[in-house]
Amino acid sequence: MNAVRLKVFITGASSGIGQALAEHYVRRGAAVGLVARRADSLAAFAARFPDASLSLYPVDVRDAAALADAARRFIAEHGPADVVIANAGVSRGVLTGEGDLDTFRAVMDINYYGMVATFEPFIASMTAARRGTLVGMASVAGVRGLPGSGAYSASKAAAAKYLESLRVEMRPLGVAVVTIAPGYVRSEMTAHNPYPMPFLMNADRFAEKASRAIERRVRYATFPWQMRVAGMLLHALPRWLYDRLFERAPRKPRTSEQ
Structure with a gap:
């Protein structure tokens, strides 16, 4: 893959994991398409790499038509993508019964449906060429339903199951x-979490x-490795014990931000 310029399309590229991945691929000399809602952040990133092959798309992944148009423009400019990374995601504290329905919908639309909409316009060219890699960001938070994070946990669990289905299909x-x-x-997403974050990793x-996992086409990878172990232990906990351990766990504050 390194003999020819890699073509990579990344959503949620204005900060955190998405921007770190964008920088990684830019430094490798890849042609990179960056999608994010914040046009100013995309422009600031591009200014740091004036000689890079960058295409910027200020798009909200909830807008499937605009996302498909960005994908078409990327393919027209650079050719079929080698790697498509559906990274866009948000985490919001929510509680059922407290009027958070719009927040539940926004989180699911971005974290789950936005992933499907990201992959949709690339499938035809990838399957025609019988090559390419689709990458989706799930989360250890999707292993169990975390109190106060019902929207985020549900969206990431849905993303993980969707990716498993898609893997077998593709x-x-x-x-x-x-x-x-x-x-x-x-990242910005974790910066204000009011609870300990074990094994916190730099983006x-x-x-x-x-x-590296993407290059090796690993089916499922968790980083840091300690959280893979933690996820396995969480998954194995019987429901009665999980309930008792987590019913008083610290929770992400609720927010009206969409």
């Missing part, structure tokens, strides 16, 4: 599907490890 067609499940990664280190 396998006979020559297209790989990689699920990345981050633990705690230093650039995460991007380095994730890119």
Whole structure:
């Protein structure tokens, strides 16, 4: 893959994991398409790499038509994508019964449906060429339903199951599907969490490890590795014990931000 310029399309590229992945691929000399809602952040990133092959798309992944148009423009400019990373995601504290329905919908639309909408316009060219890799960001938070994070946990659990379905569908067609499940990664999303974040990893280190997993077409990877163990233990806990341990766990504050 390194003999020819890699073509990578990344959503949620204005900060955190997405921006770290974008920088990683730019430094490798890839042609990179960046999608994010914040046009100013995309422009600031591009200004740091004036000689890079960058295409910027200030798009909200909830707008499937605009996202499909960005994908078409990327393919027209650079050719079929080698790697498509559906990274856009938000985390909001929510409680059922407290009027948070709009927040529940926004989180699911961005974290789950936005992932489907990201992949949709690339499938035809990838399957025609029988090559390429689709990458989706799940989360260790999707292993169990975390109190106060019902929207985020549900969206990431949905993303993980969707990616598993897609992986099996795409396998006979020559297209790989990689699920990345981050633990705690230093970013805007985690900056204001009012609780301990064990094994907190820097975004650039995460991007380095994730890119290796993508290159190897690993089916499912969790970083840091300690959170893979934690996720396995959480999954194995009987429901009565999980309930008792987590009913008083600290919770992410609710927010009206959409």
